[in-house]
Amino acid sequence: MANSFDPVRFFRPLGPADDKYSHGVVGFVTGSANYPGAGILGVQSAIRAGAGLVRYWGNSETAKLVVSARPEVVLGNGRVDCWVLGSGVRPDDSELADRILQLGSAQTPLVIDAGALEIVDFSVLTARTVLTPHASEMVKLLARFGEKYQRSDIDTDPATFALLAANLTGQTVLLKGHQTFVASDSQVQKVGPNSPHLATAGSGDVLAGLLGAMIARNASALATDAGLLFDIAIAAVKLHSAAATAAAAIKTVAALDVAEQIGVLLARSN
Ligand SMILES: NC(=O)C1=CN([C@@H]2O[C@H](COP(=O)(O)OP(=O)(O)OC[C@H]3O[C@@H](n4cnc5c(N)ncnc54)[C@H](OP(=O)(O)O)[C@@H]3O)[C@@H](O)[C@H]2O)[C@@H](O)CC1
Ligand SMILES: Nc1ncnc2c1ncn2[C@@H]1O[C@H](COP(=O)(O)OP(=O)(O)O)[C@@H](O)[C@H]1O
Secondary structure, three states, X not given: OOOOOOHHHHOOOOOOOXXXXXXXXXXXXXXXXXXXXXXXXXXXXXXXXXXXXXXEOOOHHHHHHHHHHOOOOEEOOOOOOEEEEOOOOOXXXXXXXXHHHHHHOOOOOEEEXXXXXXOOOOOOOOOOEEEEOOXXXXXXXXXXXXXXXXXXXHXXXXXXXXXXXXXXXXXXXXXXXXXXXXXXXXXXXXXXXXXXXXXXXXXXXXXXXXXXXXXXXXXXXXXXXXXXXXXXXXXXXXXXXXXXXXXXXXXXXXXXXXXXXXXXXXXXXX
């Protein structure tokens, strides 16, 4: 994994002065009745990526499942360094949409995934943010700015559309796929090919949780260096893919295995 975007660079080792608030508090508005697993997968990933504290602010039924999978999780709103919004959330879910709109107009850094890409009001979004669409979500995202394209257009020239979305939103865009394109301002970087073992349901939810943990852990540096978000996004994609490769060496890969292997890789690197 070692190169200029070496993921380990973003995982400062813990020391005696650390407490649960000092190395990243990640909040989630994710999961729903139809997609409870998306809530669980993101949370699992953030915990394995070393978050000091994880808050979950989804609906109460899904919250019970999340806490049953991870009793470390604290429920509700509170002090957070990065919010992960939208994995497993339908845009017509009014309870969660209200929370997403509220957080989307505040200053805490964000990962905006899946349904939240259709909810957030981009005209008031100023927090440092990574958007994580796949190609079909990119079509819907661009349509919100009056830009009409089809999935085939995105697949043909992903770099151009990642850049377009970054310019329209003023944010860092991570366009997911076999190769992932990270764009910010006028720069775009291809990452991958990623591990094909990521082609399994929920692996995007794991990436969102990983990104949330990495952004939260580096929140202080990010406050003075916005450009760091681009590097963190690239590093997260590389770590996510490396974790899938590591998982595949053990057994067939499910998304939760990718989250577990993030923890194994990070433990080995320290
Ligand atoms: N366990 C859980 O709780 C899980 C919850 N999940 C949550 O589910 C929600 C919906 O996820 P989803 O957008 O992937 O929609 P899904 O209904 O599967 O497909 C609809 C259409 O989308 C397209 N499409 C899909 N993937 C694509 C790609 N990579 N690249 C390009 N296009 C792609 C494809 O349409 P096509 O373009 O082929 O016409 C497909 O027919 C979301 O909130 C997510 O977080 C998931 O993470 C799974 C595990
Ligand atoms: N064939 C593939 N090769 C490499 N990576 C892939 C492949 N298919 C999907 N991925 C990666 O897996 C993840 C899938 O995320 P997403 O499309 O949001 O799925 P889900 O909604 O099921 O979580 C992304 O990180 C994407 O880059």
